[in-house]
Amino acid sequence: MLFNSFVFLIFFPLVCLIYFILPHKYRWLFLLIASYYFYMNWNPAYAILIFFSTFITYACSLLLEKYKENPRPKRLFLTLSLIINFGILFVFKYFNFLNESIFQVLELMNIRWTVPNFDLLLPVGISFYTFQAVGYTIDVYRGDIKAEKHFGIYALFVSFFPQLVAGPIERAKNLLPEFKEKHYIDFNRISSGFKIMLWGFFMKIVIADRLSIYVNAIYNNVDNHNGLSFILATLLFSIQIYCDFGGYSNIAIGTAKIMGFNLMTNFNRPYFALSIRDFWQRWHISLSTWFKDYLYISLGGNRVSRTRHLFNLFLTFLVSGIWHGANYTFVIWGGLHGIYQVVGVLKSKLVPNLKTIKPIQMLITFGLVVFAWIFFRANTITDAFTIIKKILTQPGNLFTDQTTLAYAFIGIVILLIKDLKDEFKLNIHFSTSKYFLKRYLYYATMITIILLFGVFDSGQFIYFQF
Amino acid sequence: MKKDLKLIIRNILILLTILIVIDIIVGILFTTISNKVVDKNPSTMITEYTIEKVNTDIIILGSSRANRHYSPSIIEKKLKLTTYNCGKSNQLNFNYSAAMFDALVKRYTPKLVIFDIEPIILDKAFAKEYNLPNELNHYYFKNNLFKEIVNNADPTERIKILSSMYRYNSRFIYIFDQLLAPKNNIYHGYVPLKNKGYKQKIQYKSYQKEGEIDQFIVSLLKRTIVLAKEKNIKLIFSISPQYQSSNYSQTKSYKLLQQILNDQKIPLINNSNTTLISDPNDYNDIMHLNQRGADKFSEKFAEQVIKQL
DSSP: OOTTSHHHHHHHHHHHHHHHHSOHHHHHHHHHHHHHHHHHTTOGGGHHHHHHHHHHHHHHHHHHHHTTTOHHHHHHHHHHHHHHHHHHHIIIIIHHHHHHHHHHHHHHTTOOOOOOOOOOOOOTTHHHHHHHHHHHHHHHHHTSSOOOOOHHHHHHHHHOGGGTTTOOOOOHHHHHHHHHSOOOOOHHHHHHHHHHHHHHHIIIIIIIHHHHHHHHHHHTOGGGOOHHHHHHHHHHHHHHHHHHHHHHHHHHHHHHHHHTOOOOOOOSOGGGOSSHHHHHTTSSHHHHHHHIIIIITTTTTTSSOHHHHHHHHHHHHHHHHHHHOSSHHHHHHHHHHHHHHHHHHHHHHHSTTOOOOHHHHHHHHHHHHHHHHHHHHSSSHHHHHHHHHHHHHOOOOOOOOHHHHHHHHHHHHHHHHHHHHHHTTOSOOSTTOSOHHHHHHHHHHHHHHHHHHOOOSOOOOGGGGO | OHHHHHHHHHHHHHHHHHHHHHHHHHHHHHHHHHHHHHHHOGGGSHHHHHHHTOOOSEEEESSHHHHHHOOHHHHHHHHOSOEEEOOOTTOOSHHHHHHHHHHHHTTOOOSEEEEEOOTTTTBHHHHHHTOOGGGGGGGGGGOHHHHHHHHHHOTTHHHHTTSHHHHTTTOHHHHHHHHHSOOOOOBTTBOOOOSOOOOSOOEEEOOOTTOOBOHHHHHHHHHHHHHHHHHTOEEEEEEOOOSEEEOGGGSHHHHHHHHHHHHTTOOEEEOOSSSSSOOGGGBSSSSOBOHHHHHHHHHHHHHHHHHHO
């Protein structure tokens, strides 16, 4: 079920209503059923995978706790949980990619490789719930949290519908206790959740889905377009992906908030970042902190030699790229961000007191991020390099789809005002105005804009494919 | 908690009231403005004009390929019958043409209707890919076939469409653009493309031979033919040139299309490849002729039509 579908508009209020009517002791069960129903709308069979992943991490974590004083079985159960969970992820997401890569390499050496590909559909959100469940196991292993005894509540933690398919990837220490708390109907909380949701719908339906029309037209027809069109399409893609994923995160956070759950902030106006490091503290925060906590720190973080530290940084971003998808485009995208980080660290060591003007820092960071998006969006590596070549050598005519761009422009201006207001704490109030009428006119205007200017074909969220 | 619940219900009701008022105002405003534009500049509000105003002897229906390929002035000169090009961009799915035909014959009886179609209109995947019935949204309550087409695309539409704002979704810029900066140099709906030429090699497109048939589109096609017979309207189906070759003739959907048209003795003028217009300088892209090509095609097509009359 998509957040931007009509079915969700019926599903969610109904879930809220029943949730608040039910006695507290049955609420977890109801949310668990609702979450599985939400997920099974895509492919019912794949709910088995979530259940299996839940069961394995639950059982391993109980065993980890049982043997917490005994390092050998403890390590064994952690390894078992990691192998099974990442194994499932590998089979569904990376096997065919690896198989084809081996085939191509061996073909160059005239060696025949005949292992067939799996004909499997990638389960929606598999990378998200796998990482959430694995993160929980590692937390138990490290002794940061206690293993959850209640299987139902743990199953709800893995499958909680607002963040099941595209995050934010939550931490057990934050979310698990919330399932045990009794939530009451609270006007301020519900109103705040509604505002966040509304903004999320605006980002997704008015901006991201509109921009996707132009971006897809250019990026899916690489041979027919020139450099100028690719520059515009890449700039617009950078806004599209922010509004697509940021929009999803806002809807997820708002949805959970209305029911009384606090999910972590996932996007914090990333294009105002002053460095690549800053960008990753603002972009997909739940994933970047996951990688920091469970991979970068496990590798030794920065408490090692400088060379090893730089390697750790690079490797973390490379793996983050691979997490996004089984394609060399993502590998290069991750690698590029790894290189940016390494260069950033070296720069701060070599010229620690280098002073630059903030807008220039912001512009350079934005430029580097946008350049990397070419690899993220391009359908193949060949396409990505063709696009770069065309940008550099073949400016040509700009492809304009005036209506699409005009609608997108309206949305982008509103986005810019909102992000500028939040970033620089400007004293402009719409949804937070103390005046009742102003607040309600704001809500009504936003809904009107969504209905009049939005794209309503329930476009998929980009991050679902990951 | 009770106080909070009351507050929530009160605020939801206030917001709903504001939205209903805005919705009504937007509906009235958009209907008034679009009616003004149709009067002022019919060729650009082609859906509205086809439904409410067009009254020529010959009507051309279809997608942008129809709109860019058939010059009414050339056809009028050759056939001595008034002609209007009612082709609409992006509407490659036959449901749009069927809807326009149904709406206009309720008002008057043209002598000849030419449907510019794609060879695989009956293919389910093709029909799904180009299913854009929102063009019909603002006439949803006025025509039963429109209702059927819109509901067939998505059953939840019948609820969404209750909102005027939704019915006029994505039409704001279009309507106001036509109101403020009308394009008056269009003759009878024909919008040819600039003569820039197409420099690519002819590409080959492979269609799935055994693709599933869209039974809804089949029923629309059959209903269109029955309606035309009842009203004694001559129908011609036409596949205009494109700068590509393909295996469409081997597809199940094309074979079925041929069979239906043959059974009903409806002519299909097939110029789908580059035989009739072979010069790449006459094309704008794979799917469209430019003005030079379209004018050449219209001349030759009119002669083909004369043979069928």
